[in-house]
Amino acid sequence: MNICIGGAAGDGIETMAGILEKTLQRSGYYVYSMRDFMSRIRGGHNFAQIRFDSEPVKAHIDALDILIAYDNRTYDEHQKRLKPDGLLLCDPQLGVSDSRTLPIKLKTLAKESGSARTIGVVCIGALVKLLGLDLRTAETVLRETLPEKLLDMNLTAVQKGFDSVEQKQTLASPNVKGQLLLTGAEAMSLGALAGGLRFYSAYPMSPSTSLLNFFAAHAEEFGLTVEQAEDEIAAINMALGASYAGAKAMVGTSGGGFSLMVEGLGLAGIAELPVVIVDVQRPGPATGLPTRTEQSDLLFACFASQGEFPRMVITVRDHPDAFYQTARALQLAQKYQIPVLLLSDQYLADSAAIVAPPDIGKAVQSVSPLKQDEGGAEAYLRYAFTDSGVSPMRVPGKTDALVRSDSDEHTEEGTITESAEVRVQMVDKRARKLELLAGELLEPAYTGAEDPDVLLVGFGTTTNAVAEAVIRLNKHGVSIGALAFGDVYPLPTKELRNYWGKAKAVYSVEQNATAQLNKLIRMETNLSCTDSILKYDGRQLSVDDILHGLAAFGIGGEVPA
Amino acid sequence: MTNKTFHTTETAWCPGCGNYDIVNTLAGVLDDMRFKPSELLLVGGIGQAAKLNQYVNANGFSGLHGRALPAAVAAKMVNESLTVIVNTGDGDSYGEGGNHFLHNIRRNVDITHFAHDNQIYGLTKGQTSPTSDSCSVDRTGACNLSKPFQPLLIALAAGATFAARTFSGNREHMAKVMKAAIRHKGYALVDILQPCVSFNKVNTFGYYKEHTYELEGDYDATDLETALLRSMEYGPKIPIGIFYQVEKPTYHQQRPAIYDGTPMIDKQLSQDTLQTFLNKFA
Ligand SMILES: Cc1ncc(C[n+]2csc(CCOP(=O)(O)OP(=O)(O)O)c2C)c(N)n1
Ligand code: SF4
Numbered sequence A: 001m002n003i004c005i006g007g008a009a010g011d012g013i014e015t016m017a018g019i020l021e022k023t024l025q026r027s028g029y030y031v032y033s034m035r036d037f038m039s040r041i042r043g044g045h046n047f048a049q050i051r052f053d054s055e056p057v058k059a060h061i062d063a064l065d066i067l068i069a070y071d072n073r074t075y076d077e078h079q080k081r082l083k084p085d086g087l088l089l090c091d092p093q094l095g096v097s098d099s100r101t102l103p104i105k106l107k108t109l110a111k112e113s114g115s116a117r118t119i120g121v122v123c124i125g126a127l128v129k130l131l132g133l134d135l136r137t138a139e140t141v142l143r144e145t146l147p148e149k150l151l152d153m154n155l156t157a158v159q160k161g162f163d164s165v166e167q168k169q170t171l172a173s174p175n176v177k178g179q180l181l182l183t184g185a186e187a188m189s190l191g192a193l194a195g196g197l198r199f200y201s202a203y204p205m206s207p208s209t210s211l212l213n214f215f216a217a218h219a220e221e222f223g224l225t226v227e228q229a230e231d232e233i234a235a236i237n238m239a240l241g242a243s244y245a246g247a248k249a250m251v252g253t254s255g256g257g258f259s260l261m262v263e264g265l266g267l268a269g270i271a272e273l274p275v276v277i278v279d280v281q282r283p284g285p286a287t288g289l290p291t292r293t294e295q296s297d298l299l300f301a302c303f304a305s306q307g308e309f310p311r312m313v314i315t316v317r318d319h320p321d322a323f324y325q326t327a328r329a330l331q332l333a334q335k336y337q338i339p340v341l342l343l344s345d346q347y348l349a350d351s352a353a354i355v356a357p358p359d360i361g362k363a364v365q366s367v368s369p370l371k372q373d374e375g376g377a378e379a380y381l382r383y384a385f386t387d388s389g390v391s392p393m394r395v396p397g398k399t400d401a402l403v404r405s406d407s408d409e410h411t412e413e414g415t416i417t418e419s420a421e422v423r424v425q426m427v428d429k430r431a432r433k434l435e436l437l438a439g440e441l442l443e444p445a446y447t448g449a450e451d452p453d454v455l456l457v458g459f460g461t462t463t464n465a466v467a468e469a470v471i472r473l474n475k476h477g478v479s480i481g482a483l484a485f486g487d488v489y490p491l492p493t494k495e496l497r498n499y500w501g502k503a504k505a506v507y508s509v510e511q512n513a514t515a516q517l518n519k520l521i522r523m524e525t526n527l528s529c530t531d532s533i534l535k536y537d538g539r540q541l542s543v544d545d546i547l548h549g550l551a552a553f554g555i556g557g558e559v560p561a
Numbered sequence B: 001m002t003n004k005t006f007h008t009t010e011t012a013w014c015p016g017c018g019n020y021d022i023v024n025t026l027a028g029v030l031d032d033m034r035f036k037p038s039e040l041l042l043v044g045g046i047g048q049a050a051k052l053n054q055y056v057n058a059n060g061f062s063g064l065h066g067r068a069l070p071a072a073v074a075a076k077m078v079n080e081s082l083t084v085i086v087n088t089g090d091g092d093s094y095g096e097g098g099n100h101f102l103h104n105i106r107r108n109v110d111i112t113h114f115a116h117d118n119q120i121y122g123l124t125k126g127q128t129s130p131t132s133d134s135c136s137v138d139r140t141g142a143c144n145l146s147k148p149f150q151p152l153l154i155a156l157a158a159g160a161t162f163a164a165r166t167f168s169g170n171r172e173h174m175a176k177v178m179k180a181a182i183r184h185k186g187y188a189l190v191d192i193l194q195p196c197v198s199f200n201k202v203n204t205f206g207y208y209k210e211h212t213y214e215l216e217g218d219y220d221a222t223d224l225e226t227a228l229l230r231s232m233e234y235g236p237k238i239p240i241g242i243f244y245q246v247e248k249p250t251y252h253q254q255r256p257a258i259y260d261g262t263p264m265i266d267k268q269l270s271q272d273t274l275q276t277f278l279n280k281f282a
């Protein structure tokens, strides 16, 4: 089942979608829900798309079973995606003439319930009936979600909606129990807490602000330092000061803010200060499309900053990955005393999915601590030359030794030097960390035929859509497979070389215009893709987009669901 | 020297630079106040003044040009038991770091900020700084065609709870003001007039000696209006002293639910607490 709810900004689409998702979750379904919002507070066109099933759903698809249109624009924009036997739910006042219409006097019923703003809840009531769900489940969710004073009118509204239609569907019986409903931003925030986060600073910027909101809302509960900085430059420099003073620190932003943070990224590199930088990508450059999605900061994240120093770039693939990778990123940053960049995007941050409860213990143990000789108080050298390149780290105030951190090139003590010899030794010491770090890299996940004729390579949040497309094609006898990178820089190359050797053609699937993953692969391995499927209109690649893209290369063709 | 805890090391400053008086006075003040080096964190940005932390035996953080304050306040946020002192230049504090200057005054984190104000960019060899004097007809060298920045006036307007000026050549006065600033609970700004012998040929040691005078003995440092007026007095006569000092809740005091004196590093979240929280998403 795939439902789309659309209207203007300010119509309460977000609230309604949230209640519907929770109701479906509590009814026992797997849910995958995405948001497509404009950068405005009122008017325009916003929609939420909710896919649910008794089998796991991990990506969005285009074809709609139900379209709920608050306004004519929603109908005009989405009606072509509504299946011929689909249902259009809308107020007869819209005057839409479409045989798929199920008219409900939404506005009248909402007003009768006590407020025009209950229109979304009237829709929920109607949906519950149509789909044969239990009305009590929806009522429970309303009780949990809404403030006391709004409850009565909404309970009336959900009943009125329920009574306004007849049941149309009998769905496969649901089977999901004890699972969590998380947005990508929530999964990432929870992962950060599991990873030991103690300090978060940020300047609001879509689509990263949900992280700041989450941490600010829970700062007291978890005893965290959370600071809204005066700008992103302050945010990163605060995080580095906090990190130096022993707090695991993270900053979150989008590409524009990350651009401002770049000098700080270099400071983390030379001063060897652990920090995690989250870039929740949106289409750039400059302001770009503020509320939409893209994967175009990949190469920027890998190479931003003057100078040379080790860093790690991880792209998060889906909701569970957002949890585990964020926890892992904080620990890797700490272990190697490096900046770790986490690339997410608007699509993942704002979409919600049903996931198995993340295993906190597993997240904490995902990085083994580095065994190191701590040395005595007398001899403490913040930047001691070691075989691993990692110098024992002490926290000022927590040791009698003095801890000195420096953005200039420095001696082992951490004081300025211009010695040619020490400079080379320090550059080499920092670079040596990459040798150990190579052992931490996670190979890309593979889905598909054992010896694929066609290999797809992708990274980050397109992963599940690519996998679903591959599975469908495999069922139709197409010999295809896909590698989905999470860790991208340093680039793990073992599986890449393995599958590349088997395939006759390799395509990168990317949410950017210049095939950045393809470039990165070429740079690191000298291998080059046959071609790429690229999307950069600010809307996330769907399973259908990938199938169509492959069909254009003569692979697959028409593939039924 | 032997019975002193704090000492300074060889520096990269020009002979005769006002920074020597500042670092030596500061080391004496830290001794008098009986700090332990390991409890002290000296923070700098980049510039001549910013190098000070490298020359004193304490914890030291040399960050980026203009970005000393964000790093300093954050270190204090996560560990209240550190005494955090920023030493950095006028360009660093008021130019490149101007936005941080404004907003950290508003935060009122309990740190001390010594701005070494030589009215010039020293390290980059003599360009105009925000506080350089206005250009006069016969002025040679760096000067401002833009209106000079008034650190104390701006700090007071932004809500500073401690704002002072001193002169590196008046070590007794400087020591007194430094102690008061370090003792002050909240963000304390001290603008320290500091001769740059190499590049500022106008605002010299003799110039400051001639033009500065101490605020009157009966000056009321708790009166904001007076402080605002006196902070605008800058010309043939330059007042030095504590212009304004009041107690207001610090950053930490305003957030008692989060801060109880325990450093963040010692406050780890238990897996059980997190597990319970996760269950709310079921
Ligand atoms: C981002 C950046 N821009 C410019 C510089 C070059 N720079 C170093 S110090 C400095 C100005 C120094 O002036 P001030 O802060 O007054 O310190 P002083 O040397 O006078 O003590 C500048 C512009 C830099 N290091 N970083
Ligand atoms: S250039 Fe000026 S401020 Fe810098 S060390 Fe020399 S005299 Fe001091």
Ligand SMILES: [Mg+2]
Pocket: B047, B089, B090, B091, B116, B117, B118, B119, B120, B121, B122, B129
């Ligand atoms: Mg200066």
